[in-house]
Amino acid sequence: MSNSGMTLYLADLDTTCRFLRLPQIFSTCMSFSLVADMGIHRGYIGNWFMCIWCFCCAMTLIILTVELRRLPPEFPFFWCLSNTYACYSALLCLSASVIYSITYIHFLPYGPYRDQAIAATAFSCIASVFYAMEVVKMWERCKIYKTTCYVLTMPGLLKVLETFMAGIIFSFIINTTLYLHQPALEWCVAVYSICFIPAALAILLNLGEWEYRLPGPFPLFQLVLTLLSVLLYISALVLWLLYQFNEEFGGHPQRSSDEHCRDELTYDMCTWDQRLAVAVLTAINLLAYVAELVYWARQVSVETKALPRVS
Structure with a gap:
């Protein structure tokens, strides 16, 4: 990392704070306030996402305070x-x-509570746009000031996506009735945990600039781990789909066939919805791992070709 580039980056940070941090705080605060004002009508889902918006607002405020204090x-x-x-x-x-x-x-009937929920969703979308703008701005500054940050590289962004998707999957499989006492589905849960740990460690190693302390080349190390993750996720996706949605394996192919699902508002996602969500997230994460596998395969190939040939 270039020290001069870092100095210029920090000098240019105040502008980003003014134009991005404040809208982020305002948008997340509005989402939190609108859902909190709904009282008991916000339900379990509302409580969960209200905590997310509150966390984002508080953390952004802390980061802004630290940055403004130089x-x-x-x-x-x-x-x-x-x-x-x-x-x-x-x-x-x-x-x-x-x-x-x-x-x-x-599921909400037309009225003030539905309007508040829609407004909260709109502000949450606005907040996500401003956070994404910050990522793009920082990526541009890294290129201009010749600095580096792992999460602003292609493998870094893929690692962020992989760990994030795994975290969302974990939030759904807290409901142990989805897989308990079914070895094939318990294997799927084990896959999510096994693949999450090296992905999180890769982010930490790169943020701490410790990746070069590994016994072997980091690209080759990542290639092997990513290939293993792809194979594990393929097995998890196939088993999850078979045992959750195929009647021959005790699954429920349609939402109406699941007795836990109802048409009315229940303040929570029913079990069939959770099964479907995990299947979709597993497929998305598999695609992310495949993309990362292609990236590391190319990196290893380029490094191999660059090695001097022994005559």
């Missing part, structure tokens, strides 16, 4: 941490907007 130079990797937070916040607010509108607003 403290980042005292913490060398602070800017990488703030960039990582922006990536996750963009995904959090976007997922909150989508899931909240699909699982909750759709």
Whole structure:
């Protein structure tokens, strides 16, 4: 990392704070306030996403305070941490907007509570846009000032997406009735955990610039782990689809066949909805791992070709 580039980056940080941090705080605060004002009508889903918006608002305020007090130079990797937070916040607010509108607003009757829920979703979308703008701005500044940050690279962004999707999957499989006492589905849960740990460690290693302390080349190390993750996720996706949606394996192919699902608002996603959500998220994460596998395969290929040939 270039020290001069870091100095210029920090000098140019105030503008980003003024034009991005404040709208982020305002949007997440509005989403939180609108849902909180609904009282008992916000339901379980509303409580969950209200906590997400509150967390994003509080953390953004803390980061803004630290930046305005000119403290980042005292913490060398602070800017990488703030960039990582922006990536996750963009995904959090976007997922909150989508899931909240699909699982909750759709069932609300027309009236003031529905209007508040729609407004909260709109502000959450706005917040995700501003967080995404911050990621793009920081990526541009990295190129201009010749600095580097792992989460602003292609493998870094894919790792953020993989860990985020795994976190959402974990939030759904808290409901142990989805897989308990079914070895094939318990294997799927084990896959999500096994693949999450090295992905999270890769982010931490790169943020701390410890990847070069590994015994072998980092690209080759990542290639092997990513290939293993792809194979594990393929097995998890196939088994999850078979045992959750195929009648021959005890699954429920249609929502109406699941006795736990009802048409009226229940303040929670029914078990069939959770099964479907996990299947979709597993497929998305598999695509992310495949994309990362292609990236690392190309990197290893390029490094291999660059090695001197022994005559």
